[in-house]
Amino acid sequence: MRQTRHSSQGQAGAPTRTSGAASENPLQGAAFVLAAHRLDQLPPDSGVEIAFAGRSNAGKSSALNALVGHGSLARTSKTPGRTQQMVVFALPDGRRLVDLPGYGYAKVPPALRAHWKQEIDAYLRKRQSLRGLVLIADIRHALTPFDRQMLAFCADIQLPCLVLLSKADKLSRAQMLTRRREVEAEIAKQGCQAELIAVSATAGTHIGDARSVAASMLG
Numbered sequence: 001m002r003q004t005r006h007s008s009q010g011q012a013g014a015p016t017r018t019s020g021a022a023s024e025n026p027l028q029g030a031a032f033v034l035a036a037h038r039l040d041q042l043p044p045d046s047g048v049e050i051a052f053a054g055r056s057n058a059g060k061s062s063a064l065n066a067l068v069g070h071g072s073l074a075r076t077s078k079t080p081g082r083t084q085q086m087v088v089f090a091l092p093d094g095r096r097l098v099d100l101p102g103y104g105y106a107k108v109p110p111a112l113r114a115h116w117k118q119e120i121d122a123y124l125r126k127r128q129s130l131r132g133l134v135l136i137a138d139i140r141h142a143l144t145p146f147d148r149q150m151l152a153f154c155a156d157i158q159l160p161c162l163v164l165l166s167k168a169d170k171l172s173r174a175q176m177l178t179r180r181r182e183v184e185a186e187i188a189k190q191g192c193q194a195e196l197i198a199v200s201a202t203a204g205t206h207i208g209d210a211r212s213v214a215a216s217m218l219g
């Protein structure tokens with residue numbers, strides 16, 4: 001049974017932070033460590049890490065790259081299902097970022113999908129070094145049942161959560177605000193105290209804000 005954590009994050013919908021112009025990136029210098037197919041292949045469960053989760057093709061790897069300021073660290077692809085392992089990166093001081101496989105991609109064989117559901121579930125429940133979840137959702141689409149489960153899970157164990165609505169460059173400002181409000185309502189419904197930020201990895205919009213929250217999760 002993992003211990004309960006206390007979130008230091010604000011309410012969903014809290015005013016966006018204004019650290020975009022930060023000249024120093026607190027997540028700078030991340031490097032690839034390993035890619036794991038099973039939990040027991042992950043680095044020892046000590047120190048601290050945050051994980052990136054979300055539907056396949058939501059933009060998890062792109063968001064991770066934008067946050068660490070290294071455009072090609074995690075592999076991205078137009079084809080859903082690119083990240084098929086738990087890919088671990090570490091900052092120079094050893095704090096880790098874990099890119100989880102995307103869920104919900106229909107073309108992934110059922111056995112592999114079941115495997116990842118089980119591994120992600122076990123990872124979230126057992127990993128003591130996990131300090132926060134970055135949940136990435138394409139701003140153009142409704143949250144999936146799995147996204148909602150993730151929010152409920154974070155609420156349940158009081159794991160800090162940062163929801164990034166990705167690909168914000170694909171919507172007008174008015175559409176973006178509407179989607180944001182809808183997602184805020186869903187977050188509140190799950191009882192989750194998550195930060196919510198609409199970002200664009202390609203345009204760099206609000207990446208500095210997201211980076212600050214991610215860095216604060218890592219402590």
Ligand SMILES: Nc1nc2c(ncn2[C@@H]2O[C@H](COP(=O)(O)OP(=O)(O)OP(=O)(O)O)[C@@H](O)[C@H]2O)c(=O)[nH]1
Nearest residue numbers: 056057058059060061062076077081082083102201
């Ligand atoms: N326009 C735009 N495209 C984006 C953005 N973020 C990601 N993409 C595109 O979305 C596609 C999927 O991005 P990935 O980062 O590979 O998505 P993922 O969630 O890691 O996908 P899987 O590993 O397959 O689960 C790629 O074609 C990216 O270039 C964004 O902010 N704006």
Ligand SMILES: [Mg+2]
Nearest residue numbers: 060061082083
């Ligand atoms: Mg990926």
